Amino acid sequence: MGVRGLQTFIERDCPAAWSVVSVKDIADNFRLQTGRNATVVVDGNSCLRAIYGGLDWVHGGQYKQYIEKLTDFINFFTRxxxxxxxxxxxxxxxRKRPVWCERREAAQRDIEMIYQLLHSGTNVSEIPSRLFQIPAGIGLATRIFLKTHPQCTVFTTVQECDEEVVQFAVQNQCFAILGQDSDYIIHEGTYYYMSINHLDIRRGTTYIYNRFALARELRIEPFALPLLASLVGNDIISKAQLSDFHFGLFNRHPRNRELFFAVADFIRHFRDENDIWRSLPHICKDVFASEFCFGRTNYVPLLESSLLSYKPFSGTASGENVERPLESWSVIVQTAKELMKSNVLMTAVYGxxxxxxxxxxxxxxxxxxxxFPSIAVHYLALRKRTYGVLLEQCSTRMPVIFEYCANKNKHLQREEVLADPVPHGLHPGLLTLWDKTLNTPAIDRRRWSLFVWGLTGSLQLPIExxxxxxxxxxxxxxxCHYFTLAQPQFLEEWEIYSLLVQTLKLHVLGTEDLRSLRVPPTNLRCLNIAAMFLRGIQHVIFLANAVGLPVPDSELSPVNVFDGILFHKVYTDTKNGIPFSRQIRHQASEDLLTEMASLTFSRS
Known part of the structure; x- marks a missing residue:
């Protein structure tokens, strides 16, 4: 995230640019100096891993315990x-798509390494931390939890997250930004940038960073930091695009510290910011020489885009407040945008x-x-029907969506997907579905009917x-019902029952009970089922959002349906012949299991 290697460079080689501080002390000083209340703007995505901490992730995640840790995090600031x-x-x-793809492909390689280790008999606890993968659904569970928390305000960004974070912090004169994205060190105008990785809520301390000290150490002016970040490599200009330039600085691949000082030497002669902008064609010719020689790519717009990303934007998008006909597609798009920004609907709906x-x-x-089929392929039918719900009223383009879905069986690439048409008479319109003031039995029935159709492709699952x-x-x-529709079947009936049973058990177990569970021997098939199930929950929440949330997403959250170690235990116990009745031990839960199984395996 952010400028490649910058965090490491500062903390190892630039001690003047960071310091350990008491959060309470700097907040008190801020109030004393400014007379304002202290507000921290949190880059949510960059904080997930630090908050998740040392919880188990290989088995699929420990969601209840994560929410407990997230609550402790919030309470620290509330106090x-x-x-x-x-x-x-x-x-x-x-503009960040190439870097996004690079990172997803790197994650895919790490996952292959994880399974190679597990196949060779490596214990889960011995898997290197550098291979850590945030459990699927943690980001979604976090958003769902926070939007109902009285101490938190939550937004989803339309532009790049770090740009909107800085804009909000500057415009609202906030006390600090909290995250783990080194772009914040480069941005202008922020009061404090605090590190989530170094936040210790027991001691009340963290690191803060000083962009002016960084510039002094490199012997450049602060106005040149965005150019430094761009030529070292960031989320817009990738390492691969800069590899020839970096190699040419030393006639070898430089070490991290060397690279920062060498790039600083390369840009030190610029007198001011205007001098940089006037010189962009010459900079690009020097940096991307091989591309320029063959006339393949004009890198000036890319470098411009990178530099502008470090300047907080202001105002609203052109035409955003123009009145439009009530039922026009543009109003639907704008409504989806506003509902996403306020965290009412998930990002994929607006997307x-x-x-x-x-x-x-x-x-x-x-x-x-x-x-097992690839997860992306297994849920394609569900996505196509969800796209159909969202594009039913769109007459301005073909009902086609482009996807980048990681697939274990092939290289990450853009795929074109045609949405499935919604059955005639089933769709009342997106504005009607999304309007939560319209909770009449008739509209609610439409939401449920569309939910069932999106899930199954028919209305055969008993809606009532x-x-x-x-x-x-x-x-x-x-x-679990969606699993039963797969052709060919890849899960055994008892495995689907195990998913149902672990959810029922989860509802009666507290976090202390979950912490006391012994981790059973790792079963690789069980790990694959967990991964498949968790992505399925995300798809179900996507569908539910599209049709107007007939079930509140707080009820659909992964927190309510899954714990990785618990599922592994239920799966292992069931495989070893322990009947479900002994695992549940409550008559009410047994009755619920009977009804859940009846619906799961329903064919009428």
């Missing part, structure tokens, strides 16, 4: 009377209606296991019985 405003990533900005690319990151699935199921069980029944 200090510091307000929290969270920002989460919206659709990927297309589809606004003609953005749909994304599915790498999952913890085993490439060597050919008995699904509607009257406890809401926390809808997601697990929905995705």
């Amino acid at each position: 200090l009377k510091i307000s929290l405003v969270f920002f989460f990533d919206g659709p990927t900005v297309e 589809v209606v606004a003609d953005h690319t749909f994304e599915l990151s790498a999952s913890l699935e085993d490439r060597q296991c050919n008995r 019985r699904l509607m009257y199921l406890p809401l926390k069980l809808v997601a697990v029944v929905a995705i």
Whole structure:
């Protein structure tokens, strides 16, 4: 995230540019100096790993315990009377697509290495931390939890997250930005940038960074830092695009420290910011020489884009407040945008209606296991029907979506997907579906009917019985039913039952109970089922958002349906012959299991 190697360079080689501080002390000083309340703007995505910490991730994640840690994080700032405003990533900005793809392919290689280690008998606890993968659904569970938390304000970005974070912090004169994205060290105008990786809520300390000290150490002016970041490599200009330039500085591949000082030497002669802008063609010719020689690429727009990304933008998008006919497609797009920004609807809903690319990151699935389909392929039918719901009213373009979905069986590439048409008479219109003031039985029935159609491609799943199921069980029944529709079948019936049972057990176990569970021997098939199931829950929440949330997403959250170690235990116990009745031990839960199984395996 951010400028490649900058965090390491500062912390190892530039001690004047960082310091350990007491969060309470600097917040008190801020109030004293400015007379304002202290607000921290949190880059949500860059904080997930630090908050998740040392919880188990290989088995699929420990969501209840993660939410407990997230609550402790929030309470730390609440005790200090510091307000929290969270920002989460919206659709990927297309100029960053090459770097996004690079990182997903790197994650896929790491996942292959994880499974190679597991196949060779390596214990889960011995897997190197550098291979860590944030459990699928943690980001979504975080957003769902925070939007109902009274101490937090949550936004989803339309532009690049770090740019909107800085804009908000500057415009609202906020106390600090909290995250782990070295772009914040380069940005102008922020009061403090605090590191989430170094936040110790027991001691109340963290690191803060000083961009002026960084510039002094490199013997450049602060105005040149965006150019330094661009030529070292960031989220817009990739390492691969700069590799020839970096090699040419030393006639070899430089070490991290060498690279920063060498790039600083390369740009030190610029007198001011205007001098840099006037010189962009010459800079690009020197930096991207091989590309220029063959006339293949004009890198000036790319470098411009990188430099501008470090300047907080202001104002609203052109035409955003223009009145339009009530039922026009542009009003639907604008409504989806506003609902996404305020964290009411998930990013993918706005992304589809606004003609953005749909994304599915790498999952913890085993490439060597050919008995399971790729997760991306398995859920394609569900996505196509969800796209159909979202594009039913669009007459301005073909009902086609472009996807970047990580697939264990092939290289990451853009795919074109045609949406499935919605059956005639089933769709009342997106504005009607999304309007939560319209909660009449008739409209609610339409939401449920579209949900069932999106899930199954028919209306054969008994809607009334699904509607009257406890809401926390809808997601697990929905995705387990979807498993039964797969052709050919790749899960055994007892494996699907195991998913249902672990959800019921999860509802009666607290975090202390979950912490006390012994981790059973690792079963690689069970890990693949967990990965498949968790991506399924994300797809179900996407569908539910598209049709107007007939079930609140707080009920659909992964927190309510899955714990990786618990599922592994239930799976192992079942495989070893322990009956489900002994595992549940409550008559009410047994009755629920009977109803859940009846719906899961329903064919009428």
